[in-house]
Amino acid sequence: MRDTFQPAVYLLASHRQGTLYVGVPSNLMQRLHQHREGLIAGFTSDYGGHRLVWFEQHVTMEHAITREKRIKKWDRAWKITLIEQANPDWRDLAVDFGVEPLPPHRIVKG
Numbered sequence: 001m002r003d004t005f006q007p008a009v010y011l012l013a014s015h016r017q018g019t020l021y022v023g024v025p026s027n028l029m030q031r032l033h034q035h036r037e038g039l040i041a042g043f044t045s046d047y048g049g050h051r052l053v054w055f056e057q058h059v060t061m062e063h064a065i066t067r068e069k070r071i072k073k074w075d076r077a078w079k080i081t082l083i084e085q086a087n088p089d090w091r092d093l094a095v096d097f098g099v100e101p102l103p104p105h106r107i108v109k110g
Contacts, residue, residue, distance in 0.1 A: 007064035010055040024068040
């Protein structure tokens, strides 16, 4: 990741083929920390979506928000295709950036 303060769009999953969450932060690593520590009340804390399965960086927050809004309107199947094109094993991509791995039992083979 070039810069952790760069706007991004991301998808979190509760497990493989599980509940999906789309978000947009200015600092992806900080936002992941907030999700994993339960510091953000709401959807991800209710449904356990803490596994980073896809993300893309953007030059401006405006571009990231526009992309997030488009993805949120997509059918679930399209979101799954987006994930599987870049991350077919639904790996937790946050581990690549030094984030502590989540317990392996949270991934269910589909």
